[in-house]
Amino acid sequence: MPHPNPEKQQLQHERYQLLQQLTDWLETPMLVLGFGWLLLLGVELLWGLTPALELLGTCIWVIFILDFLVKLILAPRKLSFLQQNIITLISLLVPALRLFRLARVFRAARAVRGLRLVKVVGSLNRGMKALAASFGRRGVGYVLGLTGVVMLLGAAGMYAFEKDVPNGLRTYPEALWWTAMLLTSLGSEYWPRTIEGRALCFLLALYGFAVFGYFTATLATFFMGRDAENPQAEVAGAAAVAALHEEVRQLRAELRPTPWPADPAAPPKPD
Template identity: 80%
Template sequence: MPIPDSEEDEQLQHERYELLHQITEWVETPMLVLGFAWLLLLGIELIRGLTPALEMLGTAIWIIFILDFLLKFVLAPQKLPFLKSNVVTLISLVVPALRLFRLARVFRAARAVRGLRLVKVVGSLNRGMKALANSFGRRGVGYVLALTSVVLLLGAAGMFAFEKDTPDGLHSYPEALWWTAMLLTTMGSGYWPRTPEGQALCFLLSLYGFTVFGYFTATLASFFMGRDADDPEAEVAGAAAVAALHEEVRQLRADLRKGRETGSL
């Protein structure tokens, strides 16, 4: 008896999902290593530029990213949802092609080279976020600390690249690092970016800093409340005190039930 077309399509999609999941697991560790190497190369490029050897290494990693993306796109059963969920990744992969094929002169004439760098920085941060998520599972303070460190280091490199030629700008990477750290802690400083790209990156860093600052505040509050809860004389009830209270209630119910049974006899 022939299988209906709808069942064949569902079976084919299921097989493609399984194959995509299996290939993703196989390449997870190598792509994780290459993702961090890409972030390192981008930081060096923004701060002092790349040597020809490092440029070749970056191009090789970029080609591997392209092949990985194309493979996942071909295997993805739903093409449009896949592209929608990877828009930033796709744009960050297209940007290096402009330089590779020497189309950057057109954008240089349009005074948009820094804009391309901004897209590359944001796309690389997005890739770093995914790499860290695969490492830490998007859980715990360790993931947030590692992600914040990446945002701090790469964000400072981007701010230095955008603002180093402006009057009274960020003329050294340590200065940009200090400025970015103050921004992420929501303290700020007396300097504000002059270039449009620096202002855009400053806005994104401010949003991240505002979100993460609230997370760390809640984490610290939970930590100190947990310490107070462990103290028997504290006003806050801890897990042990609640468990003891539950045990007392359970014992009282058992005694009441036993008293009723004795009275009925």
């Protein structure tokens, strides 16, 4: 079995540290650009972009490309880095098809909707990373913020996909209401008719199912904690359990056998 090369390991360690320093330094600027990208995508799905906003979106996209390439160059294990950021890579490649016009086939209506679906999913992934950098991956604040982004951007995507079909989602408020009902597992009478709308509906339903379980567990923990603090409640809290342990300890001390005192009239025990 070959021994690891110390110089190679040291080089990988230095590159990893440099990558972490670069990520920490660019965290705030990329966070602002990430939310700006989400806002521009919502405007594009609802009303379309003006030439100025389209230029702004292109500049942000170029910055994302440069950031991704620099991190890829510095990554010690490039294949692992690509596997962990495959959705981000796809979302960065999609605008290139429209910007450079690599293939005219993508001008078809269905192809455009398919590219929009990939862009929506990739942007949601970027928004998830931006919120994770803001709130941390744990906590109710992160989940609430992520749910709000998913609901707003998901509704914009559903409106863009379903507004032209017969009896579809005619307005954005209608699409927003439909998305909120889907995320809360209540549902509605309308079901998407386009392939892209059905795919996005499936992803939103999966997210709603997961986040509904999280909020259910959080609320259950909150109410159980309040009941545990109440001495009259049926749920035993930490103080009640500690008092019970103390009573058991005292009971054991009382039941512990004590040695009988020695009888002075008894003959001494032989050695």
